[in-house]
Amino acid sequence: MKRYLLFIVACCLLSSAETSYSKERMKVLKSIETLTGIVVDKSDQPIVGATVVIKGTRTGTSTDRDGKFALNLTPDAKVLIISAIGYKSVEQPVSASGTLKITLLEDLMELNAVVVTGSVNPLKKIESSVAITSFNSKTIQQLAPSSAADLLKHVPGFVVETSGGEVGNNLFSRGIPSAGAYEYVQIQEDGMPVFEDGALQFANADNWLRVDETISRMEALRGGSGSIFATNAPGGIINFITKTGGNDFSGTAKMTTGTSGLFRTDLNVGGALIPDRLFFNVGGFYRTENGVRNPGFKGNDGGQVKMNLKYNLDKGFIKLSYKKLNDRNLFLLPIPLTDKNNPKGIDGFNPNTGTLTSRNFSQLDVPQYGGGYFKRNLEDGVHPIVDAVGAEFKTDLGGGFTLSNNTRYTKINLEYTAIFPGAEPQTAADFAAGYKTSSGADFPVLSPEYTNAGTGAVMNPGLVAKVGYWAIDKQMKNFANNLRFDYKNDKVALSLGYYYSNWTSNQQWNWSNLLVEVSDNPQLLNLVDKSVPEGGNNRSRTYNGVTDISWLTRQAQTKGNLNAVFGNAEIKATDQLTFDIGLRYDMDRYTGYKGNSKFNSQNLDNSTAFNNDFAGTTADNSMTTTEGPYQYWEYDVNRLSGSAAASYKFAEDMAAYFRYSNGFRSPIEEAYFDNADRLDKLKPTIINQFELGYKYQARQFALFANAFYMDLDNLAFTDILLNGKSENKFAKARNYGIELEGQFTAGDFSLTINATLQDPKFNDFSGEGVNNNGNRVRRIPAFYGTIRPAYNLTKNLAIYAELNHFGKKYSDNENVFALPAFDVLNAGVSLKVKRMRFALDASNLTNTIGLTEGNPRVTTAPGSIYYARPILGRFAKLSAAFDF
Secondary structure, three states, rough: OOHHHHHHHHHHHHHHHHHHHHHHHHHHHHHOOOEEEEEEEOOOEEEOOOOEEEOOEEEEEEOOOOOOOEEEOOOOOHHHHHHHHOOOOOOOOOOOOOOEEEEEOOOOHOOOEEEEEOOOEEEEEHHHOOEEEEEHHHHHHHHHHHHHHHHHHHOOOEEEEOOOOOOOOEEEEOOOOOOOOOOEEEEEEEOHHHHHHHHEEOEEHHHHOOOOOOEEEEEEEEOOOOOHHOOOOOOOOEEEEEOOOOOOOEEEEEEEEEEEOEEEEEEEEEEEEOOEEEEEEEEEEEEEEEOOOOOOOOOEEEEEEEEEEEEEEEEEEEEEEEEEEEEEOOOOEEEEEEEEOOOOOOOOOOOOOOOOOOOOEEEEEEEEEOOOOEEHEEEEEEEEEEEEEEEEEEEEEEEOOEEEEEEEEEEEEEEOOOOOOOOOOOOOOHHOOOOOOOOOEEEOOOOOOEEOOOOOEEEEEOOEEEEEEEEEEEEEEEEEEEEEEEOOOEEEEEEEEEEEEEEEEEEEEEEEEEEEEOOOOOOEEEEEEOOOOOOOOOOOOOEEEEEEEEEEEEEEEEEEEEEEEEEEEEEEEOOOEEEEEEEEEEEEEEEEEEEEEEEEEEEOOOOOOOOOOHHHHHHOOEEEEEEEEEEEEEEEEEEEEEEEEEEEEOOOEEEEEEEEEEEOOOOOOHHHHHHOOOHHHOEEEEEEEEEEEEEOOOOOEEEEEEEEEEEEEEEOOOEEOOOOOOOOOOEEEEEEEEEEEEEEEEEEEEEEEEEEOOOOOOEEEEOOOOOOOEEEOOOOOOEEEEEEEEOOOOOEEEEEEEEEOOOOOOOOOOOOOOOEEEEEEEEEEEEEEEEEEEEEEEEEEOOOOOOOOOOOOOOOOOOOEEEEEEOOOEEEEEEEEEEO
């Protein structure tokens, strides 16, 4: 009975407590109100994914596909902060009555967007002390780039050659001359290099990168702090930042077709596996096309998949990522032209769509010294298989301290096959009469007969040429890790980091020469001397169309082991004045080996490995073999880099900065190979830069101007020449110039411009028999820029035009061959229908023959028919994208 009474008393107490708790809970619930609203742009179009946060808290939400939101408010909620990518943030007093409508204005040139590249303290672009251009995903969609290089050409200060196709292009930052590739900048994905060195032979950094719907934004830093936050990047850092998921499931599906036989499909989806905690994003593309310069097969065929998982900690996050790229791309090289002042195509060869690459000789099958055959398929083109795994961690340690670590492992297998032009085309008669093997031996043909190598039919070609069938295999891997400790308070932002990276590049070359008819859809030719009896010695100059079997072979390795410590301090002296100083000390070791080649010294005449008698052809007379023993080398680079800046903010919409930086670039892969027995000849390239920047943003206008001066020492030129050897020349240069970016809007009209004016010249140039002092550096114009007007015909229908101007430049450092100035006209139209966006984008509408380079393998002045590489001809693509 006693226990029963105690039980009743306990139940009564619990009931009373629960009733009390319920009453208090009802009071709290009654104090919370739900605020609803809509976020739109100046055209009254809904803004998807805008964030609405209660100021001073982490409580917030985001807008849905109709721009609407609902947010629970507590009595202490006074002000909301509303922001969206590409728009200026606003603060809005809380109103509990009715539905709130908020209009966001466009953030012109993203000057109020926070940038993270090359900085310890993420700042608004207008407040940063670096020259940086950024494009969000919406801007990238509007620019409709066909490649990473095509996107980067919109960055002032970057001379970008897009004539190579989708990959294998070249970028020159602020007039720094080089053999090409991405030699003085580092391309990154999410703050880590796509590969540590962006200028390995035949391994340009854009081979490993594709622009698709997974890209959230791109930030391109020129000069400045590039040498502090990356190794070998005095020209800048280009960072592609990947989308991550949010609480709302969303995505984009896109399909594109084009006049080049293009079919492409893109997909990106993201969302939450655990709301507010665990997020995912998965995306990629598949694309196939013949190409504007149609070789008769699928020039571009493949795609990629990217995915990441992000887990939010209480004070930080962990993110894991993976990328798989498997793509085949046609690499485009110089083609035959005439009239150097006003480039034109030659008879039978279209300069806008023609290529010396053809399905008629896609298969290569040549005997090798010692037995066996070397086999290759030209249709594989530039074929990288890339696997990249990344992990990023960041946590708040309290007291203003944070710890972050970013790591990435990349493995690449590259099969590279392309047709490279050699000596200039000749008439069939002249070519036969002056025939030489690749070793330079004279074998004139007294009674020539040309036949189709495939059918045997006798041919009467107009122009013929030797072209290189270059086959390169590379096996590459890279592990990189970036550890940082940061401290921040109201006045100071400090960073101390340790960067480690090791990479390996193994490569094998096997190059042969082919004899082809110079025309669209060229045919592979055989050439025989009918004055020599059938079966007689040296009757044929070809072996199944091959003029020089394996005339250049290589086997080599390069390794890099990088250790760097870096620190950066940002000091806010006053509300307007901020100082920034950074130091980086690199302790880098490069090692490798090269096989000792017996150059042009072997033939198959007496080989017992084949039943064939090769005495009847000269095609085997210049074979190169790579044999041991190997030559090993080692080279150390221990160097300090530094950068210092001061920025002054005159007002919320105007700021200026001054920066000095000193950085370096270690010798490149070819330089080690060429100088393995005399490494004392090599020195890092040293670059001193001074910059003065000004940024201003009004309601309808924004301007970003940068003046710079650069002093460059020990520039290396390493292009492979016709004889298989490298230029191996070194130079000093200086450059000064100004970079301009501007944007203007007036109602439905907008105008975007970027321009670069500079004067890069050599002041000391060494090499065999050269004196180029005072010459302009090759392939870099003194003036280039873009002007892009756009107009919204209606809320949903917009048009644009774009004019790109490229000034006169020189193909060679001797300034013998001038590449004339040219203009390119592009245009497009887009239509939005609810969640759909249709776009028609056309490039080079006037079929301009704009030359980006001559023939870097020839150092003599060109004749009436010459090789040069023009931009692609007219091209149009139609896309349809659906956001969900």
